[in-house]
Amino acid sequence: MTSESLILFFIVAVVLVGGALIFSSLVPPRSFNPQKSEPYECGIPTQGKTWLQFNVGYYLFAILFLVFDVETVFLFPWATIMKSVGMAAFIEIIIFFLILGLGLLYAWKKHALIWE
Amino acid sequence: MAFNIYDLTSFNQSIDKFLYDNLPSFWAMIVEMTIIGVAFLLFYAVIGLFLVYAERKVCAFIQNRVGPNRVGPYGIFQTIADFIKLLMKEIIPIRKADQFLFNLAPFIVIIASFMAIAAIPFGLGLHAIDLNIGIFYVMAVSSLGVIGVLLAGWSSNNKYSLIGAMRSGAQIVSYELSVGLSMVTIVVLAGSMQLSEIVEAQRNGWFIFTGHVPAFIAFIIFMIASTAETNRGPFDLAEAESELTAGFHTEYSGIKFAFFFLAEYMNMFIVASIATTLFWGGWMPLHIGGWEGFNHVMDIIPPFFWYMGKTLVVIFLMMWFKWTFPRLRIDQLLKLEWKYLLPVNLFNLILMALVVLMKWHF
Numbered sequence: 001m002t003s004e005s006l007i008l009f010f011i012v013a014v015v016l017v018g019g020a021l022i023f024s025s026l027v028p029p030r031s032f033n034p035q036k037s038e039p040y041e042c043g044i045p046t047q048g049k050t051w052l053q054f055n056v057g058y059y060l061f062a063i064l065f066l067v068f069d070v071e072t073v074f075l076f077p078w079a080t081i082m083k084s085v086g087m088a089a090f091i092e093i094i095i096f097f098l099i100l101g102l103g104l105l106y107a108w109k110k111h112a113l114i115w116e
Numbered sequence: 117m118a119f120n121i122y123d124l125t126s127f128n129q130s131i132d133k134f135l136y137d138n139l140p141s142f143w144a145m146i147v148e149m150t151i152i153g154v155a156f157l158l159f160y161a162v163i164g165l166f167l168v169y170a171e172r173k174v175c176a177f178i179q180n181r182v183g184p185n186r187v188g189p190y191g192i193f194q195t196i197a198d199f200i201k202l203l204m205k206e207i208i209p210i211r212k213a214d215q216f217l218f219n220l221a222p223f224i225v226i227i228a229s230f231m232a233i234a235a236i237p238f239g240l241g242l243h244a245i246d247l248n249i250g251i252f253y254v255m256a257v258s259s260l261g262v263i264g265v266l267l268a269g270w271s272s273n274n275k276y277s278l279i280g281a282m283r284s285g286a287q288i289v290s291y292e293l294s295v296g297l298s299m300v301t302i303v304v305l306a307g308s309m310q311l312s313e314i315v316e317a318q319r320n321g322w323f324i325f326t327g328h329v330p331a332f333i334a335f336i337i338f339m340i341a342s343t344a345e346t347n348r349g350p351f352d353l354a355e356a357e358s359e360l361t362a363g364f365h366t367e368y369s370g371i372k373f374a375f376f377f378l379a380e381y382m383n384m385f386i387v388a389s390i391a392t393t394l395f396w397g398g399w400m401p402l403h404i405g406g407w408e409g410f411n412h413v414m415d416i417i418p419p420f421f422w423y424m425g426k427t428l429v430v431i432f433l434m435m436w437f438k439w440t441f442p443r444l445r446i447d448q449l450l451k452l453e454w455k456y457l458l459p460v461n462l463f464n465l466i467l468m469a470l471v472v473l474m475k476w477h478f
């Protein structure tokens with residue numbers, strides 16, 4: 001099997017979900033009632049708009065994630081050759097981590113890691 | 117056609133050869149694809165149904181109950197009955213919901229978990245696709261599921277769903293780092309990203325034993341982080357039923373709800389099988405140096421059973437977590453990741469590099 005056949009898995013998953021959705025939109029009994037299609041918020045009629053403003057903390061963590069995730073992507077190729085390159089790779093990664101650790105310390109000092 | 121349960125490579129190749137010899141190559145490809153697709157679909161469904169049943173039984177025994185026991189012996193057909201019931205339920209349309217995204221969300225969660233299964237090696241020669249960046253691929257594809265969760269919460273027109281989805285986003289995104297870094301720790305030790313090669317490197321001892329202290333720390337971090345990644349208790353803030361009714365899938369009914377449920381259990385299976393592959397030697401049997409008789413007995417058990425057995429043990433561990441620990445608050449959750457797991461993980465990675473450099477591993 002080659003990597004192109006990953007498309008097969010994509011197609012099978014789509015067919016699985018699509019088929020079941022089509023089946024259950026045709027076969028099961030249906031009824032209509034205006035109350036039934038209300039969003040369920042513990043029985044109380046929903047008030048105002050749903051799409052409200054958000055705590056800025058989520059964005060802060062998203063940005064932090066972006067920095068560290070890109071760094072993880074860089075680490076994967078390093079990790080595969082670490083064994084064969086040896087000492088040079090080790091020194092390089094220590095320098096890389098020092099810079100990264102400085103960034104984490106900065107975020108820590110600025111209280112970016114505290115949920116408010 | 118030689119069928120050898122310990123090495124399925126030649127068996128698969130002979131099927132492949134048989135098809136291509138007897139059919140035009142286009143039709144042979146179609147037939148082969150159909151066989152693989154159906155086999156994986158069946159496997160996916162059986163594992164999903166079994167894990168739901170197992171979770172209910174484990175939960176019941178931990179809470180000193182009996183659990184499902186009416187449908188079939190020991191209630192083993194309970195989840196099949198539930199599945200048929202959910203399939204026959206009406207899908208309730210939600211007023212003002214964003215219909216397109218609302219229907220797209222279950223597709224994304226199922227596609228993400230189904231495609232991740234393609235790269236997992238279940239035994240010698242028993243994998244659909246053996247990518248040379250296997251571990252990277254599994255990590256990338258399985259983390260796409262969070263988009264489905266976010267879409268589900270966003271499009272439901274329900275405030276609780278939206279809160280659940282945002283929490284889930286922050287949580288999965290944060291713990292993704294720890295999962296990735298603990299995988300890198302093992303990649304340093306194995307020197308390859310190909311899953312079959314990682315397993316092959318453990319022929320003389322599983323990494324959790326041969327990898328010294330850093331491999332053990334990496335395993336603990338991986339377990340914590342992957343439990344959080346699959347949105348399971350004690351990190352199930354996204355669907356905290358006492359605060360948010362059911363979180364991001366509150367408005368989903370019938371078979372759509374079943375898909376979210378199935379995807380949750382399949383994600384658990386995927387992270388457990390990754391833990392098995394990286395730390396517990398994949399399909400390799402347990403060998404103890406010097407015990408020749410014992411090693412021969414262990415060799416009799418086929419690789420597939422070793423693999424599934426180890427995976428089920430890891431899954432049991434995750435179920436045990438869920439039913440023993442109380443749920444965390446969101447600030448505790450983020451503090452655990454960013455102030456404890458991440459620095460420990462970075463330090464652990466350097467330690468592992470040092471171990472590999474100095475050849476301290478066994």
